Amino acid sequence: MTPLPAPLSDDAAAATATQRASREHEKQHADVAAPVRVIIADDHPLVVYALEGMLANHPNVQIVARARSVSELFEAAAQHAFDLVLMDLYMGFPGELDGPEAIRVFRAAFPQKAVVVLTMESEATVLRKTVEMEVAAVLSKRDRIDLIPVAIMSAMAREQYVGPVVRDLLTEAAHAARREEVHRILTRREFEVITHYSTGLGVTEIAGLLGRSVKTISAQKCAAMKKLALSNDIELYRLAVECGVTPGEHN
Numbered sequence: 001m002t003p004l005p006a007p008l009s010d011d012a013a014a015a016t017a018t019q020r021a022s023r024e025h026e027k028q029h030a031d032v033a034a035p036v037r038v039i040i041a042d043d044h045p046l047v048v049y050a051l052e053g054m055l056a057n058h059p060n061v062q063i064v065a066r067a068r069s070v071s072e073l074f075e076a077a078a079q080h081a082f083d084l085v086l087m088d089l090y091m092g093f094p095g096e097l098d099g100p101e102a103i104r105v106f107r108a109a110f111p112q113k114a115v116v117v118l119t120m121e122s123e124a125t126v127l128r129k130t131v132e133m134e135v136a137a138v139l140s141k142r143d144r145i146d147l148i149p150v151a152i153m154s155a156m157a158r159e160q161y162v163g164p165v166v167r168d169l170l171t172e173a174a175h176a177a178r179r180e181e182v183h184r185i186l187t188r189r190e191f192e193v194i195t196h197y198s199t200g201l202g203v204t205e206i207a208g209l210l211g212r213s214v215k216t217i218s219a220q221k222c223a224a225m226k227k228l229a230l231s232n233d234i235e236l237y238r239l240a241v242e243c244g245v246t247p248g249e250h251n
Contacts, residue, residue, distance in 0.1 A: 035059065035062040036061050036062065036084055036156055037062050037081060037082045037083045038055070038061055038063050038064065038082065038083070038084050038085070039064060039065045039066070039076050039077060039082050039084070039087075040052070040063060040066050040067070040086050040087075041067040041068075041070075041085060041086070041087035041088060041091065042067075042068070042088040042118070043069060043088065043092055047118075047141070050145065051086065051148070054146070054149075055148070061149065061152060064080045064081070064082050065079070065082070068091065069091050070091060070093065070098065070102045070106075071096055073085065074106070077106075077109075077110055077113070082113065083113065083114065083156070084115070084136070084152060084156070085106070085113060085116065086116045086118060086152070087103075087116070087118065088117075088118055088119060089103075089117050089119035089121050089126075089130065099126070100129050100133060103117065103130065103133055104133060107133065107134075107135075114137075114155040114156065115135040115136055116137040116138075116148075116151050116152060116155055116161075117138045117139070118139050118140075118141055119140060119141060120141045120142070121140075122140075124169050124170055124173030125173075127166055128170055128173070131162060131166075131170070134160070136154070136158075136160060137152075137154060137155055137160065137161035137162070138162050139161075139165075140163055140165035140169075142165045143163040151163070175242050178242060182243055186227060186228070187220075190220045190221075190223055191224070193206060193210075193217055193220045193221050193224060194224045194225075194240070196209065196210075197233075197236065198236060198239075203217050
């Protein structure tokens with residue numbers, strides 16, 4: 001009969017358990033500890049230089065390739081192992097894909113890779129379309145450069161990040177669209193009533209200000225709220241704040 005091995009001492013058993021736990025921990029966190037491999041794609045050398053300089057201070061980020069056009073980006077993506085692309089929305093090479101369409105084609109080719117968009121675009125329609133393509137992040141080149149590492153880490157956590165400048169542009173555009181809708185739906189007099197009401201004036205005060213009867217003002221307020229699908233005064237105030245409507249503004 002083969003003799004049983006001698007039991008480990010308490011200290012030896014503890015050391016073995018610690019080593020085993022350490023190996024398991026290292027195995028579980030190896031991917032987390034590995035740097036994020038990034039391809040930078042931008043046709044402006046100074047932008048690339050600035051990004052490289054800034055990211056060099058982040059040991060958890062490794063730049064593996066650079067591209068000056070969409071075609072170079074596809075080549076770099078095919079030749080290098082990478083986790084994320086930090087790319088300009090428009091790289092301006094004639095005859096090449098660009099903008100949201102380039103992103104769509106790239107994401108179709110590399111669906112598991114994160115795309116962080118850095119752009120000077122200020123047109124809300126284009127920015128909204130880009131965000132809705134489920135890219136990992138969209139930042140304006142007018143955003144603080146130190147937000148780029150934040151966007152990269154959010155991307156690796158699979159959380160979409162939208163920079164402050166882009167977020168403000170989208171919010172402003174949404175409010176403008178809502179304001180136009182309000183103008184389109186309401187008559188001029190209904191609009192007058194809700195704008196004055198949203199400043200805190202009561203129906204009687206508005207009636208005196210506009211030279212109409214209290215009954216007329218009340219009816220116009222109710223008609224406006226019905227058209228706008230508002231059920232109470234709180235929703236009316238919120239709409240006024242969102243739209244930025246003020247007394248004196250009219251169709």
